[in-house]
Amino acid sequence: MSSTPSSSATAAPSSTTASSSGVPAAPAERARSGWPRLPLPRLNLTARLFAAVFSTAMAVALAMGVFSHVNLNRDFIGYLNEQAISRLELARTSVTAGYRDNGNSWDFLREKPELWGRLLRPLVPEAEMLAIKAKHGPAELTGATRRFTLFDSNRERIAGYPATAEQAQRAIERAIIVDGLTVGWLALTPIESVSPGAEKHFYDAQMRSVWIVGAAAVLLAGGVAAWVTRRLLRPVRHVAAATHQLAAGDFAVRVAEGRGDDDLARLGRDFNQLALTLQRNEAMRREFMADISHELRTPLGVLHGELEAIEDGVRQPDAQALRSLQGEVAVLHKLVEDLHELSLADVGGLAYRKDVVDLGALIGVTAGAFGERLHGSGLALRLDLPEEPLPVFGDERRLRQLLGNLLENSCRYTDAGGALSISARVSGRQVVVDLQDTAPGVGPEHLPRLFERFYRVDGSRSRQGGGSGLGLSICQRIVEAHEGRITATPSPLGGLWIRVELPVHD
Numbered sequence: 001m002s003s004t005p006s007s008s009a010t011a012a013p014s015s016t017t018a019s020s021s022g023v024p025a026a027p028a029e030r031a032r033s034g035w036p037r038l039p040l041p042r043l044n045l046t047a048r049l050f051a052a053v054f055s056t057a058m059a060v061a062l063a064m065g066v067f068s069h070v071n072l073n074r075d076f077i078g079y080l081n082e083q084a085i086s087r088l089e090l091a092r093t094s095v096t097a098g099y100r101d102n103g104n105s106w107d108f109l110r111e112k113p114e115l116w117g118r119l120l121r122p123l124v125p126e127a128e129m130l131a132i133k134a135k136h137g138p139a140e141l142t143g144a145t146r147r148f149t150l151f152d153s154n155r156e157r158i159a160g161y162p163a164t165a166e167q168a169q170r171a172i173e174r175a176i177i178v179d180g181l182t183v184g185w186l187a188l189t190p191i192e193s194v195s196p197g198a199e200k201h202f203y204d205a206q207m208r209s210v211w212i213v214g215a216a217a218v219l220l221a222g223g224v225a226a227w228v229t230r231r232l233l234r235p236v237r238h239v240a241a242a243t244h245q246l247a248a249g250d251f252a253v254r255v256a257e258g259r260g261d262d263d264l265a266r267l268g269r270d271f272n273q274l275a276l277t278l279q280r281n282e283a284m285r286r287e288f289m290a291d292i293s294h295e296l297r298t299p300l301g302v303l304h305g306e307l308e309a310i311e312d313g314v315r316q317p318d319a320q321a322l323r324s325l326q327g328e329v330a331v332l333h334k335l336v337e338d339l340h341e342l343s344l345a346d347v348g349g350l351a352y353r354k355d356v357v358d359l360g361a362l363i364g365v366t367a368g369a370f371g372e373r374l375h376g377s378g379l380a381l382r383l384d385l386p387e388e389p390l391p392v393f394g395d396e397r398r399l400r401q402l403l404g405n406l407l408e409n410s411c412r413y414t415d416a417g418g419a420l421s422i423s424a425r426v427s428g429r430q431v432v433v434d435l436q437d438t439a440p441g442v443g444p445e446h447l448p449r450l451f452e453r454f455y456r457v458d459g460s461r462s463r464q465g466g467g468s469g470l471g472l473s474i475c476q477r478i479v480e481a482h483e484g485r486i487t488a489t490p491s492p493l494g495g496l497w498i499r500v501e502l503p504v505h506d
Helices: 003-020 027-033 045-101 107-111 115-119 126-135 137-141 165-169 198-247 263-312 319-346 359-369 371-376 396-413 471-481
Strands: 148-152 157-160 172-178 181-188 355-358 380-384 391-394 419-427 430-438 485-490 494-503
Touching: 045 115, 045 148, 045 172, 045 181, 045 198, 107 115, 107 157, 198 263, 263 319, 319 471, 355 359, 355 396, 359 371, 359 380, 359 396, 359 419, 359 430, 371 380, 371 396, 391 396, 391 494, 396 419, 396 430, 396 471, 396 494, 471 485
Parallel strands: 380 419
Antiparallel strands: 148 157, 148 181, 172 181, 355 391, 419 430, 430 494, 485 494
């Protein structure tokens, strides 16, 4: 029982001593000992691309060099052996003639071995000998005749290269036949490796050429890789730097757009479009916050003043004061309700219970409900509705809200003594509703922004009307939810022309 603790206690100091003696600790020991982990170097995109292109080129050049080395070594030795075989055929003719000239016997070579070299010379005139040397030059230069061996009919060596037993098994032999009898054998020991001599010089020269070309290819690849990475990644670096500025809140940053229609040019254009969109959204956000704070501050300021006046006794809490307070609360309630409607519309959370609705009848009912309101604003109402139904598939409550906001907009901003004209008809596959009022009108520069939140036209269509500036935005969301379209153009009557198009229900 006591042996285990004692052994562990003994082992602990030994491990500590090993670590302190300068021997590098293992990774697990470093993790246990709390040594700081060295961060690995991180290469940027330029270095990675350069390394990829350069290493690929270097690998190709190295593979080419190794392949050339192996292929040249194998083919060159094969070529030398083929040349030696051709020389073997010429030597067999000379050796056969020497055998005949010396009494059909090999004794002359046994007695005078120095005749062996002379016997291997081809028996041709000098002019033909020069042609043979030109044709079989490599065989002469590489000393093919020094690897010839002459055997008699009993396979005993007479003259030539003293081949070993292993070399004799791979030797290339040609029979020497005289008068139909095999009187001997002429053997060639093939080359197995490049040996010093002319062939070695040729081989070295070829290999030097291969490695010089390979080194030049690697250097060229390095230069091309450096140029390509710098040229291709320059726009990417600019976009990356601009992205950092964009993330820091500088939405005015732009990058130079490249020419053409390649990926880099599209990247620059897309980035500029993204920056422009973010800049517009940021401007709209700030404008929205300024507008909403202004809209909330006005009724809250009135409420605060009214309550202070009542608290100080300046104003009595009578029915008129309560009506004033109730009116400001109603303004706040309408503003909050409109904001809630828009927030639900933006996230697709507005509830729609769609069914077949006669839009013509709905226009008549809504306009009738606004009769007193129009009369109080001094406006005349003109209705031009067909007798046949105008069926659309939609939410009756939301469509009534749409028409009510449009009528309220005309009542609020049209000068007294004017008129409001409402017409509806079927045009193709659409039900078209036109609302036109009289002066004042809206300038062409303001028409594209009428459906933005809190946007109002300066002048007569201003905050003096008391609206929240969200009515037309809500109208646009309702029309889009019904797969329709709403537009604003100048009216021939001098005011604003609102057109609503909704799909006809079959």
